[in-house]
Amino acid sequence: MTAIDTTALTKHYGETIAVDSLDLAVPEGTVYGFLGPNGSGKTTTMRMLTGLTTPTSGSATVAGVSVTDRDVLRPRIGYLPEEPPLYEQATAYEQLEYVAGLRDLPQQDTQDRIDELLDRLGLSPKDAATRIADYSKGMRQKVAYIQAVLHSPDIAFLDEPTSGLDPRAARTIRELIRELTDDGTTVFLSTHILPVVEEIADTVGILYEGRLVAEDTPDQLTQRAETGETRTLEDAFLELTSTDPAAEASVEARDG
Numbered sequence: 468m469t470a471i472d473t474t475a476l477t478k479h480y481g482e483t484i485a486v487d488s489l490d491l492a493v494p495e496g497t498v499y500g501f502l503g504p505n506g507s508g509k510t511t512t513m514r515m516l517t518g519l520t521t522p523t524s525g526s527a528t529v530a531g532v533s534v535t536d537r538d539v540l541r542p543r544i545g546y547l548p549e550e551p552p553l554y555e556q557a558t559a560y561e562q563l564e565y566v567a568g569l570r571d572l573p574q575q576d577t578q579d580r581i582d583e584l585l586d587r588l589g590l591s592p593k594d595a596a597t598r599i600a601d602y603s604k605g606m607r608q609k610v611a612y613i614q615a616v617l618h619s620p621d622i623a624f625l626d627e628p629t630s631g632l633d634p635r636a637a638r639t640i641r642e643l644i645r646e647l648t649d650d651g652t653t654v655f656l657s658t659h660i661l662p663v664v665e666e667i668a669d670t671v672g673i674l675y676e677g678r679l680v681a682e683d684t685p686d687q688l689t690q691r692a693e694t695g696e697t698r699t700l701e702d703a704f705l706e707l708t709s710t711d712p713a714a715e716a717s718v719e720a721r722d723g
């Protein structure tokens with residue numbers, strides 16, 4: 468089944484076309500790496516897919532639910548935004564228990580899952596009993612990640628999930644994302660860290676000025692790169708999102 472399905476999904480902010488006629492079909496249980504330069508429309512797309520912003524035109528379903536049907540959509544999805552909402556005065560335990568309560572999750576199972584995720588991400592019981600106001604950036608990011616996936620959502624939208632994390636925690640997040648998909652969750656992942664995408668994405672979509680300019684497996688996209696000594700996903704990304712007319716002409720000539 469298709470986990471995320473969009474048809475001509477479009478968002479205008481006044482004169483700005485943030486997302487332009489986007490067609491996506493993301494299969495269930497896969498990781499979709501959503502790439503694009505700054506300002507290309509990634510966050511706007513995620514906000515439409517999570518019901519936080521209303522599309523100007525077009526349509527989208529997530530887990531079979533229209534994104535305009537927010538109350539039905541909310542329990543089915545998890546969202547880690549760029550600036551996660553956390554209560555500064557709460558401890559990590561209090562924050563996560565609060566979220567679990569909002570989502571009506573079974574108490575003992577959820578407590579076990581919170582403890583396991585905190586432990587795997589290197590937050591000790593002492594850390595978890597400390598106020599979030601006293602956390603480092605990486606510690607906040609860890610709590611925000613747990614908060615987004617605690618209810619094992621059908622679809623997890625993750626915006627820069629490894630932001631601010633040390634290499635060990637970043638690796639754990641990559642492992643946790645893969646485990647999510649093993650359990651059937653679909654992950655829609657936006658990041659500028661291309662090696663993360665190369666490692667864990669099944670499919671990569673590249674957005675440029677609100678439009679999807681390429682979609683393929685990371686390997687296939689890398690093969691399409693014409694420049695660069697080693698041909699990396701970064702080479703492909705730079706070519707596909709270039710404003711250099713010569714590069715554009717070369718992409719057009721190649722793709723016919």
Ligand SMILES: Nc1ncnc2c1ncn2[C@@H]1O[C@H](COP(=O)(O)OP(=O)(O)OP(=O)(O)O)[C@@H](O)[C@H]1O
Nearest residue numbers: 480483484485503504505506507508509510511512
């Ligand atoms: N609330 C808003 N009001 C007006 N314009 C907006 C708003 N949100 C986004 N935009 C514009 O829409 C375009 C896409 O922005 P968006 O935040 O979706 O990009 P992005 O790909 O997530 O960028 P980044 O990689 O920098 O996070 C930009 O031109 C931005 O200025």
